[in-house]
Amino acid sequence: MAYLIVGDVHGCLEELVALVDRYGAGRTLVHVGDLVAKGPDSRGVVAYCAERSVLGVRGNHDERILAWQHAVDRGLTPPPVAREHMRVCEELGEREWAYLRALPYVLPLPDVGVVVVHGGLVPGVPLEAQRPEHVVAMRTLRPDGTPSDRLEDGVLWATRWPGPQEVVFGHDAISGLQRHRFATGIDTGCVYGGRLTGYLLPERRLVHVEARRNWSGKPPMPRRVLVGIASELAPGRLVHVPLRVSPRGLPRRAIVLRLAAGEHAGQVRAYVDICRHLPVPLSAGDASPLDASGEHLVCGTHGARYRVVDGYCVEGPCRGTRLESLQVIEEDGRLWVVDETR
Ligand code: FES
Structure with missing residues (x-):
């Protein structure tokens, strides 16, 4: 099967539609998570994916609003969420919530030898034993091999991923595009005014559309190239x-x-x-x-x-x-x- 895997969208619906229009014909669309928050149209992005049954995984921002909704549904006190997340919680309808709830943490695409996650995977740990809190948030490995979400704590986990399955991931706009032997990071900071990146499989080709603007309200974050x-x-x-x-x-x-x-x-x-x-x-x-x-x-x-x-x-x-x-x-x-x- 041919795929277009899309990096962190964060509510940037226009860029998502532009990328899919340009490169998605005849391909199954997949995302690496973090559909919501920071950008202009989180509801629109989730609705777009729900309507088309787009494959994908949960990101840490998706996970935060799902935890809130899970508690509200059960009449429990919801965990505190930032204003940007609360806004998304208020916007989403039942179909969008159901779509997000159904997203896995890890999505294998065995026909092209790829695994999709949002943050990362800990080398040496079987896929089924990877812990969700690491999968959605990790960026680095500490010297003792434990995962961390802080860049300053160690080396990028993807530099240590041994393969042979290639991992495609997002979550790290500061490091930007990452191409390692068996791992490809495609969060290129669209919501910060960077680009929305797509990864075409089985060709293993990267494609981009430029961000319409910086939606974050902050200066674009420096990124490592x-x-x-x-x-x-x-x-x-x-x-x-x-x-x-x-x-x-x-x-x-x-x-x-x-x-x-x-x-x-x-x-x-x-x-x-x-x-x-x-x-x-x-x-x-x-x-x-x-x-x-x-x-x-x-x-x-x-x-x-x-x-x-x-x-x-x-x-x-x-x-x-x-x-x-x-x-x-x-x-x-x-x-x-x-x-x-x-
Ligand atoms: S443009 Fe004049 S010296 Fe470079």
């Missing part, structure tokens, strides 16, 4: 990595390179690929802007020269300015840059 395997970025080598589209709709990308010489040799630097003189990329396409010495990035338009070590412009019309630098994270053998595009 995977550069690749750290050891594959050799000294003196440079790669380009796509960043979020700017608020004015302009595509942005990063230059990431490992220093080859000098006292910082071996360290990685990342800069936004926009010249400080005029807002253009330093070089066209994927051509390298590194000069022959490997010590400068050169703008192809009017020749500004920036030091690779700190992005400082030593020559040209924007002399004395600096390229916008990006934080680089090296973790568990992988390189990431932090995209703070607002």
Whole structure:
């Protein structure tokens, strides 16, 4: 069977419809949970999925409103919920509640060798023994192998997932798109003004639609963008990595390179690929802007020269300015840059 698996929708109905219209023909639609909260039309999203009997799993936000409804149904004191969740609770009708109640925590798609969850799976624990509170919320593994929902507690769980089944998951807009050997994370922060991502199976191809706007009421959260395997970025080598589209709709990308010489040799630097003189990329396409010495990035338009070590412009019309630098994270053998595009 052919599938389109959709990342965290969070009430972004327009983007969901656009993604399905563009890529969903002839495919079974699946979601990774967190249909509700934060965005503009949670009820509309759940109704859309209920009408079409869309396959999917529970997310932590879906779980929160289900716990509230479960208590209310039984005449018990409901657990406290945030205002955004209360609003969703008041909007949903019986058909939408029934749809959410029927969602599993884990959805195997054996014909394509995939398992869908919202948060993650603990390596070494059989599917049937995974605990729901971990499945909907975990992001990392602590050094002792126990799951945590905090990024700062350990390594991304997906980097340790041994396969052979591929896990497709959401829940981690900060880490953004994750592509690991046996795990693919597709929460690309649509509700924060990022993108709604889809994963096409059996092709294993990623597709996107851009968010209509940032619905969260907060600045877009910085997100980590995977550069690749750290050891594959050799000294003196440079790669380009796509960043979020700017608020004015302009595509942005990063230059990431490992220093080859000098006292910082071996360290990685990342800069936004926009010249400080005029807002253009330093070089066209994927051509390298590194000069022959490997010590400068050169703008192809009017020749500004920036030091690779700190992005400082030593020559040209924007002399004395600096390229916008990006934080680089090296973790568990992988390189990431932090995209703070607002
Ligand atoms: S645009 Fe880069 S130096 Fe003028």
